Amino acid sequence: MDKNFYITTPIYYPSAKPHMGHAYSSIIADFFARFKRIDGFNVSFLTGTDEHGLKIQRAAENKGLEPLAFCDEISKTFKDLSKTLNLTNTDFIRTTEERHIKSVQNLWNELEKNDDIYLSKYSGWYSVSDEAFYTEEEIEEVDGKKISISSKSPVEWMDEESYFFRLSKWEKKLLDYYEKNSDFILPKSRRNEVISFVKGGLKDLSVSRKSFSWGIPVPNNKEHVIYVWLDALTNYISALNYPDIKNKKYKTFWPATVHLIGKDILRFHAVYWPAFLLAAKLPLPKKVYGHGWILSGEEKMSKSKGNILDPIEIIDQYGLDPLRYYLIKEVSFGNDGNISQEKLEDCINSDLANNFGNLCQRVTAFAIKNCEGTIPKMIEFNQDDLKILDKFKTNLDLIRDKIDKQDINFYIDFIVNSLFDANKYFNDEEPWKKKDDISRLNTIVYTSLEIIRKICYMLYPIIPESSLKALKIFSIEEKKIELSSIENHNYLKGGDKIKKIDILFKKIEKNHD
Ligand code: MSP
Numbered sequence: 001m002d003k004n005f006y007i008t009t010p011i012y013y014p015s016a017k018p019h020m021g022h023a024y025s026s027i028i029a030d031f032f033a034r035f036k037r038i039d040g041f042n043v044s045f046l047t048g049t050d051e052h053g054l055k056i057q058r059a060a061e062n063k064g065l066e067p068l069a070f071c072d073e074i075s076k077t078f079k080d081l082s083k084t085l086n087l088t089n090t091d092f093i094r095t096t097e098e099r100h101i102k103s104v105q106n107l108w109n110e111l112e113k114n115d116d117i118y119l120s121k122y123s124g125w126y127s128v129s130d131e132a133f134y135t136e137e138e139i140e141e142v143d144g145k146k147i148s149i150s151s152k153s154p155v156e157w158m159d160e161e162s163y164f165f166r167l168s169k170w171e172k173k174l175l176d177y178y179e180k181n182s183d184f185i186l187p188k189s190r191r192n193e194v195i196s197f198v199k200g201g202l203k204d205l206s207v208s209r210k211s212f213s214w215g216i217p218v219p220n221n222k223e224h225v226i227y228v229w230l231d232a233l234t235n236y237i238s239a240l241n242y243p244d245i246k247n248k249k250y251k252t253f254w255p256a257t258v259h260l261i262g263k264d265i266l267r268f269h270a271v272y273w274p275a276f277l278l279a280a281k282l283p284l285p286k287k288v289y290g291h292g293w294i295l296s297g298e299e300k301m302s303k304s305k306g307n308i309l310d311p312i313e314i315i316d317q318y319g320l321d322p323l324r325y326y327l328i329k330e331v332s333f334g335n336d337g338n339i340s341q342e343k344l345e346d347c348i349n350s351d352l353a354n355n356f357g358n359l360c361q362r363v364t365a366f367a368i369k370n371c372e373g374t375i376p377k378m379i380e381f382n383q384d385d386l387k388i389l390d391k392f393k394t395n396l397d398l399i400r401d402k403i404d405k406q407d408i409n410f411y412i413d414f415i416v417n418s419l420f421d422a423n424k425y426f427n428d429e430e431p432w433k434k435k436d437d438i439s440r441l442n443t444i445v446y447t448s449l450e451i452i453r454k455i456c457y458m459l460y461p462i463i464p465e466s467s468l469k470a471l472k473i474f475s476i477e478e479k480k481i482e483l484s485s486i487e488n489h490n491y492l493k494g495g496d497k498i499k500k501i502d503i504l505f506k507k508i509e510k511n512h513d
Helices: 020-038 054-062 067-084 098-113 167-180 188-199 228-233 248-253 263-279 311-318 320-330 341-370 383-404 408-429 438-459 464-474 483-487
Strands: 004-012 042-049 091-094 117-127 132-134 139-142 145-148 156-165 221-226 258-262 288-291 294-296
Touching (some): 004 248, 020 311, 020 383, 091 098, 098 117, 167 188, 167 263, 221 228, 228 263, 263 288, 311 320, 311 341, 320 341, 320 464, 341 408, 341 464, 383 483
Parallel strands (some): 258 288
Antiparallel strands (some): 117 132, 139 145
């Protein structure tokens, strides 16, 4: 079986500092990367910043800075955010780096060589905010201004000499690929959107600009810069040392397992990117997953709408793991979702402090007091113990399968139910009443500790820091976590010391009306 896993986030525009929407894509990608790593996969996880194009050039001009100096500053805030979010990305790419420029120019040369690029003239609408071309049918007029119907961003008229990519030539091949690879675009609803867009007919795509200079020059015509999306999408292979396709990184990780993106940029990833790759005779990614938006009220949170929520503020107030937990659990994956402080506090109080934190505290306190502070020995599981333990074993393959389908909702429900069952088990078994049946008392404590260990493993991709804190009970360190061992009911060694841990989550005093 292929045990390599390559996941990417979109590369973010450093036109302004990151907001919650960016944090969301990155946290979800980190969740998958961590899950796969503890499941024994060799993981490559890429994120970065998308630094060329008119949008960035204008943002820099507004600040009176040279584009690169401007990007240096803001790209750093994205890089810092990766650390703040505790991401385990293995690389961070900037499209202004030499390795990327070389890679994009090489791809361009391949497309040109294969007769997929020609020089002509573009006359039409363009949105700088989306860095996208729109047809007459895709725009509307509101208050005398032309805007894109889908993104609501303003569009401007463009009339200039431009190189074109023969996108129309790839229509049939793309449809075949979607047909043969039914999981290439997920969720399913998004797949249908893309298919009907392609079936509607593809026009050749303008892939260079002449009226500004902030971009990667077209190799044989320095008057043009390469269209920012052709530039940006190539980052996924630049990071694998493309054009050197014989190198180990490329051979190990391409094609990517999954490009995780927001639904707003699906067309670029599910139509343009595979078409560029087909034209360059390179393999196509295995999957593009378009997740929903973090909303602010009813609208997409975005800098241009001025309705952004700063992830750093939430983290300062509540901590990182509660935010990670909230985004993964409360925003139903694939759909749009809101962040409400009240719901975040409910998550902390009920799921994290009560159901998880309290379980860890209660069981360890009881074990320290009644089992001499060690993992009990001489265990004799009965049917009830085995029933709750077996749930992990019998569901392990299903859990893996669901994760491969990006069904995070299943995963989190499994954890929430397991926490509920674990608390119920400890309450119902009443070990405090078993002091004259030491063997039974020991077995209940052992079973509860085993369940805590298994749940901590499953929580690790979601709330890594807190999970590791809890695993200190057993002196289990990060590199020791192996998902497959949730099948094992006798992992903990009788006689090993149990460590007391600090409170994992403090309850929040609710003072909302
Ligand atoms: N630079 C391009 C992507 C190039 S990828 C080759 C871009 N950048 S962006 O900064 O505008 O947005 C990137 C991604 O951030 C979105 O696709 C999405 O994944 C995430 N989000 C931005 N705003 C978001 C929300 N309000 N909600 C959820 N995710 C959003 O597009």
